[in-house]
Amino acid sequence: MGKKIKEYFIILLNCLILLLSGNFAYCQSIVSGTVLDTLQKPIPYVNVFLESENQDGIIAFTTTQENGRYKLTTDKVGKFELTFSSISFQKKTETLSLEKNTNYKLDVVLKVETFTLDQVIINTDKAVTVKKDTIIFKADAFKKGNEETVEDLLKNIPGINVDSDGKIKIGGKEVEKVMIEGDDLFEKGYKLLTKNLDAAVINKVEVYEHYSKNRLLKGIENSERVALNLTLKNNVKNKIFGVLKPGYGLASENRYDASANFISFRETNKFYGFANFNNVGIETSAALSEMTDSESETGFASTENDQSAISFIKLINFKPNVGDERTNFNNAEMASLNNIYSFNPRLKLKTIGFLNWDENDFFRNSMDTYFLPTGNFTTTEDYNLYGQTFSGFANAQLTYYISKNQIFEYSGKFNGGRTETNTSLFFNNDFSNEVLDENPFTANQTFKYTNRRRPNQALLVNGYYIHSNNPQNYGNSRFLFQDLFGANNDIGGVLQGSKHTINSAGIDAGLFNKRKNNDLWQAKVGINHINNKYSSNFELLGIDEKPIGFQNNSKFNQFNVFFEPSYSLKLASLALTANIRFAYNITTLDTEKIGLEISPLFINPKITADWQLNKTNRITSFFKYENKNPSLSNVQDGYVLNQYNRFSKGLQNIEPLKSSTFFLNYTLGTILSPFYANTSFIYVREYDYLGSNALITPNYSLNELTRLKNKEFLNLQTDSNIFLQSIASNTKIKLGYNKQNFENSVNGNFRNVNVTTFNYGAELRSAFTGPFNLHIGTEWFNSVYKTDITKQENTRNRSFFDIIYEPRKNLIFSLSSSRYSFSDLDKENDTYYFMDLEGKYQLIKNRISLSLIGKNVLNTRTFRNINIDDSGIFKSEYRLLPRFLLLKAHIRL
Numbered sequence: 001m002g003k004k005i006k007e008y009f010i011i012l013l014n015c016l017i018l019l020l021s022g023n024f025a026y027c028q029s030i031v032s033g034t035v036l037d038t039l040q041k042p043i044p045y046v047n048v049f050l051e052s053e054n055q056d057g058i059i060a061f062t063t064t065q066e067n068g069r070y071k072l073t074t075d076k077v078g079k080f081e082l083t084f085s086s087i088s089f090q091k092k093t094e095t096l097s098l099e100k101n102t103n104y105k106l107d108v109v110l111k112v113e114t115f116t117l118d119q120v121i122i123n124t125d126k127a128v129t130v131k132k133d134t135i136i137f138k139a140d141a142f143k144k145g146n147e148e149t150v151e152d153l154l155k156n157i158p159g160i161n162v163d164s165d166g167k168i169k170i171g172g173k174e175v176e177k178v179m180i181e182g183d184d185l186f187e188k189g190y191k192l193l194t195k196n197l198d199a200a201v202i203n204k205v206e207v208y209e210h211y212s213k214n215r216l217l218k219g220i221e222n223s224e225r226v227a228l229n230l231t232l233k234n235n236v237k238n239k240i241f242g243v244l245k246p247g248y249g250l251a252s253e254n255r256y257d258a259s260a261n262f263i264s265f266r267e268t269n270k271f272y273g274f275a276n277f278n279n280v281g282i283e284t285s286a287a288l289s290e291m292t293d294s295e296s297e298t299g300f301a302s303t304e305n306d307q308s309a310i311s312f313i314k315l316i317n318f319k320p321n322v323g324d325e326r327t328n329f330n331n332a333e334m335a336s337l338n339n340i341y342s343f344n345p346r347l348k349l350k351t352i353g354f355l356n357w358d359e360n361d362f363f364r365n366s367m368d369t370y371f372l373p374t375g376n377f378t379t380t381e382d383y384n385l386y387g388q389t390f391s392g393f394a395n396a397q398l399t400y401y402i403s404k405n406q407i408f409e410y411s412g413k414f415n416g417g418r419t420e421t422n423t424s425l426f427f428n429n430d431f432s433n434e435v436l437d438e439n440p441f442t443a444n445q446t447f448k449y450t451n452r453r454r455p456n457q458a459l460l461v462n463g464y465y466i467h468s469n470n471p472q473n474y475g476n477s478r479f480l481f482q483d484l485f486g487a488n489n490d491i492g493g494v495l496q497g498s499k500h501t502i503n504s505a506g507i508d509a510g511l512f513n514k515r516k517n518n519d520l521w522q523a524k525v526g527i528n529h530i531n532n533k534y535s536s537n538f539e540l541l542g543i544d545e546k547p548i549g550f551q552n553n554s555k556f557n558q559f560n561v562f563f564e565p566s567y568s569l570k571l572a573s574l575a576l577t578a579n580i581r582f583a584y585n586i587t588t589l590d591t592e593k594i595g596l597e598i599s600p601l602f603i604n605p606k607i608t609a610d611w612q613l614n615k616t617n618r619i620t621s622f623f624k625y626e627n628k629n630p631s632l633s634n635v636q637d638g639y640v641l642n643q644y645n646r647f648s649k650g651l652q653n654i655e656p657l658k659s660s661t662f663f664l665n666y667t668l669g670t671i672l673s674p675f676y677a678n679t680s681f682i683y684v685r686e687y688d689y690l691g692s693n694a695l696i697t698p699n700y701s702l703n704e705l706t707r708l709k710n711k712e713f714l715n716l717q718t719d720s721n722i723f724l725q726s727i728a729s730n731t732k733i734k735l736g737y738n739k740q741n742f743e744n745s746v747n748g749n750f751r752n753v754n755v756t757t758f759n760y761g762a763e764l765r766s767a768f769t770g771p772f773n774l775h776i777g778t779e780w781f782n783s784v785y786k787t788d789i790t791k792q793e794n795t796r797n798r799s800f801f802d803i804i805y806e807p808r809k810n811l812i813f814s815l816s817s818s819r820y821s822f823s824d825l826d827k828e829n830d831t832y833y834f835m836d837l838e839g840k841y842q843l844i845k846n847r848i849s850l851s852l853i854g855k856n857v858l859n860t861r862t863f864r865n866i867n868i869d870d871s872g873i874f875k876s877e878y879r880l881l882p883r884f885l886l887l888k889a890h891i892r893l
Contacts, residue, residue, distance in 0.1 A: 029098050032071040033106040035064050035084055042068025043110060045616070045673055046086040049127060050074060060769060061127060061141070062725050063674050071725040074098065074769050084108055128672065133209045135672070139202040147199040148890065150178075150230065154194065155765075157205060158723065158730070159672060166191040170226045176211060179229045181265055185272050185338040185352070187395075192336060196261050196274055197230075198243045198892060200846055204231040214460070216407060216452040220514045221522075222568055222575070232265060240264045240893075242273075247853070247888030255280055255884045262893075271339040277332070280855065281325035281881055284334035285356045285391060308442045309470035309500040310633060312536065313642050315385060315421055315436055316362060318876075320865050321798075322820065326834070326856065326880045327863070329361035345401070352395040360387045363879035370696060370872040371790045373749035377698045382426035391417030405452040416441035425478075425644065428698070432478030432493075434644060442468040456514040462507065462526075469501040479540065480645050480699045490542040496641045498536035498552075500632070505529055508562075520568040520577075532556040532632045536640045550647070552591075552638040556654075558629060559586040577608040587629055587654050591637040596654050602627040618667045627656045634690055634705060651690060651705040658687040677720035686711040692744040696871065711742040729766040734759065734779065746871055751788040753870045758782045775802040785870045792868040795823040810842035822866050824873065829864050840890075849890040859883040 035046045046064040050072055059080065060072040077098050085091040089110040096104060129136040142156045154160050154168060161169045168175045168190070178190035186193050211227040212218040242262035249255030257278040264271055276284055319327060334356045341349045362385040369378045393415040400408045416439070423434040446464040453459055479491040508526025515521065538550040566579030583602040589595070606624035613619070636650035662683045669676035691708040694701060716737045723730050740755040763777025778799035785792045800818040807813075814837070821831045837854040864877045 153199040244891040281328040309468040331359040350397040354393040366876040387421040440470040471499040492541040523565040575610040674723040679718040684713040
């Protein structure tokens with residue numbers, strides 16, 4: 001009965017909103033027409049801006065279609081200016097008077113610009129500026145009034161997409177970094193900035209296309225990277241400013257969410273401090289893993305330097321895709337301080353500090369049904385987890401500008417922590433306790449030297465040293481392996497201690513040389529050494545002798561020397577790049593039983609084509625053939641426990657694995673076009689791969705890797721953005737298809753596995769000028785696993801409907817609703833509804849506001865989902881945070 005009430009409530013509310021939206025759109029006027037050149041030919045992608053005569057701001061904005069037509073809607077009346085601007089044409093402004101409920105038709109002719117501009121102003125200091133490889137958006141022109149953070153602002157800017165997890169993408173590419181006033185304070189952890197920096201202080205958002213991480217490579221390297229830079233308003237520069245956001249629960253169980261950030265950007269010293277304390281599910285440690293990313297800033301460091309010791313045992317291996325804030329029972333405290341200090345114009349020091357403490361509870365019930373050649377069975381699990389985590393990260397980067405054309409950089413990154421976890425587990429109705437202590441630590445030291453020897457030539461030298469270790473100690477009070485080790489009443493549980501240690505060092509150098517015809521020749525050479533040590537000891541409590549075959553003590557070493565030349569050839573609109581990597585690799589594996597050594601010569605070629613048909617059509621493609629070494633987890637010689645009842649084992653074979661990849665991408669339009677589409681196709685063939693040889697029983701499973709031949713993977717993905725002028729809305733359409741063919745063995749039966757997944761969806765985000773806006777969408781996912789004996793299929797759907805209503809300038813209401821549904825769940829539990837509400841009132845303009853926030857208003861307490869693979873169907877139920885109300889203030893300092 002409760003479920004039906006929720007359904008009726010959602011339907012009634014959505015119908016009411018749609019009826020109201022018709023009232024808001026009723027009093028709109030329409031301005032339309034065609035833009036032609038002096039030869040009476042239509043001009044596509046002309047920027048059209050409607051502004052009031054007193055220049056208070058942009059009333060409406062659009063671009064012309066392929067046929068030169070445009071259309072604007074507004075509910076404003078009075079005298080206005082209509083501006084038309086496009087690259088290679090002279091800007092033109094027309095005046096007009098608007099009345100309610102009237103259609104205006106205005107055709108214009110633009111004259112060709114007779115000279116080349118380094119900078120083209122598309123809208124006079126109000127909206128968009130194009131300057132070579134930079135697109136500049138005036139922030140105030142894209143604000144709707146309900147933005148709190150930079151992330152909210154970016155969602156309003158055409159061409160910039162913000163995923164649900166906070167990743168920012170432009171043209172299908174994730175941005176490399178988000179800077180403030182040209183300085184990068186966060187590296188890959190930019191979400192800490194975009195999710196917390198106040199949108200009101202942003203003056204401009206600059207999109208850097210063909211971005212070079214190293215400024216001395218600008219104009220030499222062929223870069224397809226994208227980055228963002230945020231400029232601040234003058235009234236906050238050279239002073240300390242920030243935001244306080246205290247929040248506490250009303251009529252709810254001790255809920256709180258308080259955060260603060262303090263920022264100062266002076267000439268010689270820039271810092272950003274942020275702190276958060278919450279128990280409403282907000283994840284505070286996500287930025288830590290992103291900031292510790294050790295990717296090379298120049299792109300020349302050896303690919304092997306992105307390393308950290310692995311965790312062989314993991315207690316939580318899956319969370320439902322319903323939002324971490326709904327399943328994360330937490331008590332988190334986090335503080336971060338990022339600073340850039342310029343000692344003088346030639347010497348700069350950047351420091352990053354991050355501390356996080358968190359308590360987490362996690363609740364899951366599951367029922368796993370296996371369909372196996374040897375018979376079917378079902379297991380049940382009731383899993384409650386409690387964990388405490390303390391983690392920290394520190395980074396010091398010193399940049400010394402030796403001269404105008406030389407830079408030396410040093411970076412020292414240190415991150416570590418301690419996690420203590422306890423679980424209460426009912427597996428097949430029998431109880432046990434688990435404990436896991438983990439103490440990871442990583443230190444990464446790098447240096448980079450860049451010398452732009454000539455205007456068209458640059459030399460890079462990189463070096464690094466990495467030390468990383470991760471000791472783990474695990475215990476379980478229950479013995480599940482009677483069939484594996486024999487029944488023994490003296491066994492009181494199991495223990496496992498493990499430790500993985502990495503020591504790695506390397507140095508490489510690269511030379512760029514840009515020729516007069518814009519052809520690029522480059523070559524790099526390097527050497528590195530990686531030393532892996534891994535040990536694990538599995539014990540049965542009450543028995544002195546350790547089980548044979550379940551112990552590990554391995555040394556896995558690699559010594560690499562490589563040389564990689566490449567040449568990029570420019571032929572009009574077509575660019576071709578050929579590169580080949582020669583790598584001499586000495587690999588050894590030493591265990592207590594065997595010693596293996598190989599020393600192959602790898603030859604890995606790659607060919608890339610980039611065809612820019614015109615300004616709005618582009619095709620890119622590459623083909624590569626690759627030899628690569630297996631990883632440590634693939635070559636461990638004994639079984640290791642990686643869940644309470646699951647063991648895994650590598651393959652004592654260090655022969656390289658071979659594969660080939662073909663990639664094709666087609667892009668139509670630009671980020672400023674009313675229509676933009678990005679379609680990609682990728683096909684991967686693994687001539688050698690490591691497959692699974694599994695033994696699955698009702699109490700435990702053993703999984704051993706085996707070397708197999710010919711695995712195929714195919715992926716087709718397309719995303720399109722369409723601006724619908726008639727309804728002043730932006731539409732996105734997504735389509736995706738994946739297919740895999742491979743082989744594995746289960747319980748002694750070798751079989752072929754075919755996997756296909758298909759996803760499709762659409763969403764619409766309005767840009768009405770009235771008080772009402774909406775964001776609505778849906779996406780479907782279908783998965784099919786086929787083997788020689790079974791076929792499993794599952795379909796799931798997520799739909800959402802968000803609205804914003806601003807009856808007054810200082811009052812905003814927002815509603816977010818979502819619906820999840822799954823096939824193969826019983827009808828009473830296959831659909832779930834969520835709703836969040838917020839009302840925000842501005843007490844003092846641009847200074848103080850109050851919000852009343854309601855989370856999980858429908859009080860959905862559990863969430864069930866279903867997953868499938870080639871061995872069975874896995875149904876899980878997760879406990880969710882209950883409904884709560886939060887009174888929150890937003891105070892700008």
